[in-house]
Structure formats: C-alpha cells, structure tokens
Amino acid sequence: MTQVTAQAEPTSGSRIPLSRDRVLRAAVKVADEGGVEAITMRRLADELGAEAMSLYYHVARKEDILEGIVDVIAREVNDAVGQVRGPSEGAAWKTAMRQRILSARQVFLRHPWAPGLFERHASTSPAVLRYFDALLGIMRDGGFSYDLAHHALHALGSRALGFAQEMFDPGDGAGGEEDTAALDAMAGQFPHLAGMMAEIAHDDPDSTLGWCDDQTEFEFGLDLILDGLDRMRQSA
C-alpha cells in the first residue's frame, strides 16, 4: 500500500521484452512530448523501464533510431492517405493529389518535430518510397510523363509529404505588447515589411498576433504548384 513499493515495481505491463519496434514507438512518444532533442538513449530506456545500454541490443546506434522513426511516421502517413480513395484519371489527378497531401499534412500536425528528421532521413525509408510511388501513380493516371512527374516531385519538395518549413513568419520578431511602437521602429528599416503587416492587420483586425494562417498558406502554395503542373500536363 505504500508509495515506495508502488514505485519500485512501476506498472505491471513493464515486463514485456524490448524490441526494435518498442524502442521506436517509445522514441515517437518521447518526441511528441518533448521534441527530437528529448530523444536520448537514457530517456528512452527510462520510458521502457530498462537501461540505456540495453537498447544497443536492438538498434545499432542513435542514428538508427532516428531513421527508424522517420519510417514509422511515414507508415502513419501511408495509413492516413490510404483512407482517401477517389478517381485519379485525367483531370481528377489534381484533386486526388491534393487530398492525399492534405491528409498527409494532418499526420505532421500531430508530430511537429518530424519534418526536421525527414529532411535528413527520408531517403532511407521504404515507407517514404511507397508514398512517392503512389503519388507518381496518380500523376501517371493524369497523363504525366515520368519526366514531368519527376520534376513535379522536386517542385513540390517537402510539400509533397504534407509539410512546409516556414521560413518567413512576421510577428515572430516583433513582440505582442508594444505593437504600434515596434511597428513604427520597424517602418524605418523595413518599410515593406511594416506596410505589409499594417495592411494585413487592417484586413483582419482581430489577428494582432499570429499573422499567418498556416493551413491557408499551405493550401495557397500547394494549389499554385498543382495548377502550374496541370497546365504543363495539358500542353504536353
């Protein structure tokens, strides 16, 4: 009945043996809670009720774990987009592609730490290859040559997988309190940035903070590219 006893033998389920799969799932859980940098051999071991050194029996080294969880997330993406079914012949390629990518995006919203890892390890993951293979299939149905489809995947870049690293986020620099003061100070150095923020604030007076709707911007960029590709498809 004492807390001490309960702590010495944590939970009854913690006796199941380690495995590569359990290590990877633990890593995803830890990253979901504290980001990639929270993934530590010792932290994973804690999570699994084991010692750090025990992990090396199931994975070669930490990099191996990082490659592994990219594949785990990519499988989650494939599961998510697998639900989406619809025609992809001819002009329908575009909505098919759009739906797949937008539902892939949902997965990355659940794992905001994952994009950084994908940039380093995507090419080692079979699940990522399977994902791209499916996208190529859709484009083929739409009448793309392999050559154009190849360019298309490069043009989409990480957007094909459902995420875009945001390079440009005004409002990150200027704080939330002295809005007008900071804006005036900025107007001198960065007139267009200041003008833009003023216009957007005018359009939507409610959004004094959080200038950019990520979903809107993602879809804007995605549609811009898909529309351009569709034009090329038709003129080919």
Place this chain on the structure above:
Amino acid sequence: MTQVTAQAEPTSGSRIPLSRDRVLRAAVKVADEGGVEAITMRRLADELGAEAMSLYYHVARKEDILEGIVDVIAREVNDAVGQVRGPSEGAAWKTAMRQRILSARQVFLRHPWAPGLFERHASTSPAVLRYFDALLGIMRDGGFSYDLAHHALHALGSRALGFAQEMFDPGDGAGGEEDTAALDAMAGQFPHLAGMMAEIAHDDPDSTLGWCDDQTEFEFGLDLILDGLDRMRQSA
C-alpha cells in the same frame, strides 16, 4: 627551431582579442569544414587559440552562436544579391526576383550546412528581414498587393532564400554497382519509381548515378511558382 616551440606559440596572429564577431566567423569556418555538428564550444576555442569558457564572455550560449551565424550568412546573401541590379517595374518583377534568388542560392552552395539552421533561426535575423523586405519591394514594383506578396513569400518558402531541402532523391537508396539487379528488385515494390528511373536513365544514359540535377530542379520549381504568381498579378 624545434617543432615544440612552434606548436606552443602557433601563429603570430593569434594574439588579437576575442570578440563576438570572431567567434561567429570561426563558427562559419568550422561548419564549412565539418558541418554544423562540428560546431562545438571547445572546437571553436581551439580555432581561436583560446579556452572554451572564454567564449561565454562574448556570447550567451551556443544557441546564440547559431542564431548569430544565420545572420552572418544572411548578410553574405544580401551582399551577393546587392550586386544584382535591374528594373523591377511591371512585368520585370519576375526576372528581378529570379536573379536575386538564384544569386542567393550561390551563397548556400558555399554553405550547404546553413539551410538546416535557417529553418530554426531565420526569424531572429535582421539580415533575413532586410532580404525579405527587398523581395517585397520588388513585388510591389511589379504591382502586387501586400496581401498577394505575403502569400507569395509563403508559397516560395525556403526557395525565396535560395535553397530547397531535397526530400526526394532516387538513387540514394539503390546503390551504384548492382544497378540492374536493384532496379528489378525495386520494380516489384515500387513500379512507378522503377519506371521513372528507367525512363530518366534512358533519356540520359550517362547519368547512371546522380539522377537529379539540383540546379535544373531548383529553377523548374522556382519558375513554376513565379509564373503562377505572375498570372495572379495580372488578373488582379
């Protein structure tokens, strides 16, 4: 004359005092030689002929250094694009933008480790803000509303700065030696990927390795986006 003496007092120039600027320049040099992960307080100190702890007098912590070198590279970008001069009124906005971005890209080719840092620290760099401000100016000259220009920067994403993280790189997975064998094995699981690689290899028999010309793909994606934006500009 002995090597010992020479090693004890390395080079005569190593007496100049430390400074935030010297620390940042050393960090860029170290990263150029060994990537971001080579940036270590002790390694930087070595480079500067000092002790690791001395750096803390000039920078707050390692993150501060990483933010700092993003700004250093962004200034290098601004210097590079500053050379480019040309009209940007009306339809000329597109070539002006294109030239700026392509010459920004040259800087990142010299610092291939930098993109990863920009994704985390771009919004803290005044030089990055200045760069974006200039791009906005070009688009304004072209007749963009601030609203459309804002969407445009999001659509371009990292491409606006001159780099694109390559998500998709076939040929990374399949090795260089057993080409046909690996391709056959792949054909079962990833028919479209295999088909695409076969077609591309057919088009260009010389490129058995290195399927994708990065410069070509970058320009393809860039032009696709710029053309789409130009259409929106005209119909606005």
Place this chain on the structure above:
DNA sequence: ACCTGAACACCGTTCAAGT
C-alpha cells in the same frame, strides 16, 4: 575588462560480465 581551471550534469557508445 577579459580570460581561465576546475567542476557538474549530461551525452553516445564499448565491452566484459551477468542471467
């Protein structure tokens, strides 16, 4: 004002040893 030595709490990883 500027730099450093010693020390701390953490890493990833190896290896011989336990069961």
Place this chain on the structure above:
DNA sequence: ACCTGAACACCGTTCAAGT
C-alpha cells in the same frame, strides 16, 4: 539470447578565481 554496470571520451555551462 537478452540485459546490465562500469567506464570512456565527449558535450554545454557555471562559477570562483586569476590578470
């Protein structure tokens, strides 16, 4: 076959102490 303790070489960072 699977797990671990002790140990190593490395981190970033603090702090009192040197000049």
